[in-house]
Every structure is written in C-alpha cells, then in structure tokens.
Amino acid sequence: MSATIAKIVIGVLAWLMVALPADAQTCWPAWQSFGSRFIQADGRVLADESEQRYSTSEGQAYSLFFALIADDRPRFEKILLWTRDNLAGGDLSARLPAWQWGKRADGTWGVVDQNSASDADTWFAYTLLEAGRLWREPRYTALGRLMLANIRIQLVRNLPGAGNVLLPAANGFALESGGVRLNPSYIPIQLFRAFSVVDPEGPWVQIIDNNLAMLHRLAVMGYVSDWAAYVPGRGYLTDPLRGAIGTHDAIRVYLWWGMLSRQDPAFGGLKKLIYGMNKLIPKYQVTPPLMVDTQTGDVSGMSPPSFSAALLPYFKTMKNSVAVKLQSDRLISKTEGDLLVGEDIRYYDQVLALFGQGWMERRFAFSLQGQLVVQWKPSCSAIK
Numbered sequence: 373m374s375a376t377i378a379k380i381v382i383g384v385l386a387w388l389m390v391a392l393p394a395d396a397q398t399c400w401p402a403w404q405s406f407g408s409r410f411i412q413a414d415g416r417v418l419a420d421e422s423e424q425r426y427s428t429s430e431g432q433a434y435s436l437f438f439a440l441i442a443d444d445r446p447r448f449e450k451i452l453l454w455t456r457d458n459l460a461g462g463d464l465s466a467r468l469p470a471w472q473w474g475k476r477a478d479g480t481w482g483v484v485d486q487n488s489a490s491d492a493d494t495w496f497a498y499t500l501l502e503a504g505r506l507w508r509e510p511r512y513t514a515l516g517r518l519m520l521a522n523i524r525i526q527l528v529r530n531l532p533g534a535g536n537v538l539l540p541a542a543n544g545f546a547l548e549s550g551g552v553r554l555n556p557s558y559i560p561i562q563l564f565r566a567f568s569v570v571d572p573e574g575p576w577v578q579i580i581d582n583n584l585a586m587l588h589r590l591a592v593m594g595y596v597s598d599w600a601a602y603v604p605g606r607g608y609l610t611d612p613l614r615g616a617i618g619t620h621d622a623i624r625v626y627l628w629w630g631m632l633s634r635q636d637p638a639f640g641g642l643k644k645l646i647y648g649m650n651k652l653i654p655k656y657q658v659t660p661p662l663m664v665d666t667q668t669g670d671v672s673g674m675s676p677p678s679f680s681a682a683l684l685p686y687f688k689t690m691k692n693s694v695a696v697k698l699q700s701d702r703l704i705s706k707t708e709g710d711l712l713v714g715e716d717i718r719y720y721d722q723v724l725a726l727f728g729q730g731w732m733e734r735r736f737a738f739s740l741q742g743q744l745v746v747q748w749k750p751s752c753s754a755i756k
Contacts, residue, residue: 399749399752400441400442400730400735400752401711402711402712402722402725402726402729402730403438403439403441403442403444403726405710405711405712406435406438406712406722406726407435407447408710409710409712409717409722410431410435410719410722411435411447411451413450414450414454415447415449415450415451415452415453415454415455416432416454416458417431417432417435417451417719418431418719419431419719419720420474420719421718424474424475424484425474425475426472426473426474426484427458427472427473427474428471428472428473428489428492429455429459429469429470429471429472429488429489429492429493429496430471430489430491430492430495431719431723432451432454432455432459432469432492432496433491433492433493433495433496433499434495434723434726434727435451436448436451436452436455436495436496436499436500437495437498437499438726438730439451440499440502440503440506440744440746441730441735441736441744441746443746443748443752445507448503452464452500455469455496458473458482458483459471459473459483464496464515464518464519465514465515465518465519466518466522467522468488468493468519468522468523468526468527469488469492469493469496470483470484470485470486470487470488471485471487471488471489471492471541472484472485487541487542487543487544488526488527488541488542489540489541490523490527490538490539490540490541490558491540491555491557491558493519493522493523493527494523494538494558494560494563494564494567495563496516496519497516497519497520497523497567498516498563498566498567498742499516500512500513500515500516500519501513501516501517501520501566501570502516502566502743502744503516504516505743506744506746516570517570517571520567520570520571520574521571523538524571524574524575526542527539527541527542528575528579529552530575531551531552531602531604532604532605533604533605533607534582534585534602534604534607535575535578535581535582536575536578536579536582537552537554537579537582537583537602538554538558538559538579539552539554540553540554540555540558547601547603547612549603549606550603550604551601551602551603551604551606551609552601552602553599553600553601553611553612553613554583554586554599554600554601554602555598555599555600555621556583556586556587556596556597556598556600556621556622556625557596557598557621557622557623557624557625557628559579559580559583559628560624560628561580561583561628561629561632561636561638561642561742562628562631562632562633562636562738562742563742564576564577564579564580564742565577565580565636565740565741565742566741566742566743567742568742569741569742569743580638584638584641584642584645585608586600586602586608587625587642587645587646588641588645589607589608590608590609590610590616590666591645591646591648591666592666592667593648593666593667593668593669594645594646594647594648594649594650594651594669595618595622595646595648595649595664595666595669596618596622596625596626596646596666597610597611597614597615597616597617597618597622597666598611598614598617598618598619598620598621598622599611599613599614599621610667616665616666616667616668617663617664617665617666618663618664618666619662619663619664620720622664623660623675623679623682623683623724624682624724625646626646626649626682626683626686627682627683627685627686627724627727627728629642629643629646629686629689630683630684630685630686630687630688630689630690630728630731631685631689631727631731631737631738632689632738633738633739633740633742634689635740636740643690648664648669649683649686649687650686650687650690650692650695652671653683653687653692653695653698654692654694654695654698657671658698658702659674659675659679659680659698659699659702660675660679660680660683660699661673661674661675662674662675662676662679676714676718676721677702677703677706677707677713677714677721677725678713678714678720678721678722678723678724678725679724680698680699680700680702680703681699681703681713681724681725681727681728681729682724682725682727682728683695683699683728684696684699684700684728684729684731684732685727685728685731685732687699688732703725703729713725734747735747
C-alpha cells in the first residue's frame, strides 16, 4: 500500500469515527444493543411489547443512568427531553414524571396514569445530580435538586412511630387501617447517601434507617419480599395484598446491596439480613428461584437469566465465587450474538443485566458518599 493510499484510508476511518452515531462508538456493546432494541430515536424507551406499547418512568430513568455510565450525552439528552415533554407536561422542575405512557383505551396515545413512581423519581434525581457533577453541567445539577425537592414534598411521609418513609407513589398506597404499603427495592442506599450530601437537612438517612428496620422485622429467613406494610401501633407487617412473596421487585434489593460501598454504615447489618440467596446457591440450587416465600423460606419456579445477572454483584460481594461462576455461565449460555439476555427479549431483563454485568465489568461503582464512579475512556465517549 502506497503512502498516499494509506493516508486516504486513515482519513476515511477518522471520518467514520466522527460520522457514526453515538451508540456505534460506545465501548459498552451491551448498552449499544439495548439502545438499538428499546430506545427510539426521539429518546422514548419501550418497556412493553404489548399492543399498548407502554413506556414507563422507570425505563426512562434507568436508561438515563446507563447513558451517563456510557458517557453517551446525545442519547442522555434525548431521553431526558422525551421524559420532560411527554411524562412531565414539559417541566420536570415542577412536576414528577407520570409513570406510564402508551396507547389508551380510546385509541389515543399519551399518559395512561398520572401517578409518579418513586423508584423512577429517585433514579432521575440521582442521575441528574451525578451528570451535573461529572459533565460539569449546572443545568443538570439544578434540575436534579428541584426533582429531589419535589420528591421530599410529594413522596416522603412522616409516619407515627416510624418517622420518614418513601411512599411508592403519592396516591394509591394507603391502607384502610391507616397504614401504607412500602417497597423495599425502592431504597437503593447509595442514592440516598448522595441525597444526604446534597440535602443534609433532608429525611434521606432516616429513610435508609427505616427501610433497614423494615427488613430486620420481615426478612426473617434471609430473603426480601416485593412489598411490605407499615401500620401505626403495629409496626412493619407483611403486605396485605401481595403477601410475603419476593420476586421481580425484591431481586433488586440484593443487587443494590451488592454494589454498595463496603464502608457504608449499613453494609454489615444488611449483609446479615439478606443472606438467603447466598445460603441457597450453590448448596441447594444452581440458579436463583423465581419466587421466595420470605416467611417460610420456601422457593419455587425458574427465574429468568436476568436474575442471575442481578445477583452477580451480590455473590461477588458475599465472596461466593462458585455462585458467581454458575451465574456467569448461565448468562453466557442464554446470551445471543446481539448481547441481549434471554430467549424472550424483555426490557426489564436487559436492565438487570446492564446493572449487574456493568458493575462486574467495573464500568461503574458507588463511593461511600454514594457518588457515581465511572471508567470513561476518551476514545469511547460519544460525540458531545
């Protein structure tokens, strides 16, 4: 090859690096595959493949977080703008995003349920705060602070005998007994540590403590349920609607703990509470169950491969190397060439995989104060 031709080839390659869309340049192939399958060009995340084609605030929030990890600012901005315009009436500073958008019963498209979902709201606020810090963008920081203030006003309740808790949503979770339903997986401790730094006078540390108190009361067999309840005068109780079952929601509690800083004050106590999966695998099972009865310890059903991905940080932190290898092998056997996990490609399964595998690959971590630690490489960053 002549020097002239070589220069032409190099020039074409350089042009391609500039011309390729952001997701084609990412060094996180799983994120690229997720974006190609589930994120529209306008930033809408498809969380449901039924006729209604629902999008959820959870899907938007998680995708925003992954875009930050990937240093994919163009897609980050599109996801944020679609959420603002379609779930928050054009203003995320004044309104928490509606949790569900899609095809309505009358055939029109738009918000299906105006209620917000606090798990999505907290991930939105956290990701915006961290994006503002990491990208040095005051606009994101300001919006994150405003969302956090709205969460404090609309979703935090001071319950008699307990103190501050985070409601799953502003409406729909009150009990006739005067109590409320709660979701343990809605409290990733690292996020609330970060909130306590931004808002040191806020209720965030007490929310962590109360979630731990709830788990101490209910995780009697080392497992966590999807839902729980608190009734003044009676304390934390099994959820009257869903019972003591732990499945798709509860799997995130093990995931959040696995990614928690080992220096966090809650680390050791929580480790003693959620030991069940570590005891179960590999002594009695190779892969995690689909459901657990948290009161009896009985397990049942075959979980999707994404449960194995979600438990990778948990087993790694528990120093259960055999369980880590078994879950890794299961994921390899269930992952096709497009890097999407499972035979039935579902949004939630891919989210759990991005969290679990992304952390294992050291693409991100959380500091003691809850700040996001990322491993960006200049050559991998999307065009700013």
